[in-house]
Amino acid sequence: MGLIHAWRMQRLVSDARTAFERGDLTFIAGFDIDTRRRVSMKQIRREIDLIINAVEPIGWECVSVEPFLASVKIDFLRQS
Incomplete structure (x- = not known):
């Protein structure tokens, strides 16, 4: 890393x-995928x-992971 x-x-x-x-x-995280390399x-x-x-140990729960073109979006909801 x-x-x-x-x-x-x-x-x-x-x-x-x-x-x-x-x-x-809610909390949204994500990252872009470098398309210049494999x-x-x-x-x-x-x-x-x-x-x-x-992120989850803070108190969030992952509810979805969605790819979009050359990126990934991760949605979190507050745990109850």
Whole structure:
């Protein structure tokens, strides 16, 4: 994992924590897939799992993962 990836993950977790503390009911995360190089489905799944495992302990529950062109959108709902 490179420094840029670590910084982006830290930012994502910080945004998720802020949204949860603010009382938001939903949180949306996502990432773009680099189309300039070959990216395997295994790498994409690993990234999805990494994001879900980082955000769910805060109090969010993953409800959907949706691919869109060269990106992935992950929706979370506040756990009750």
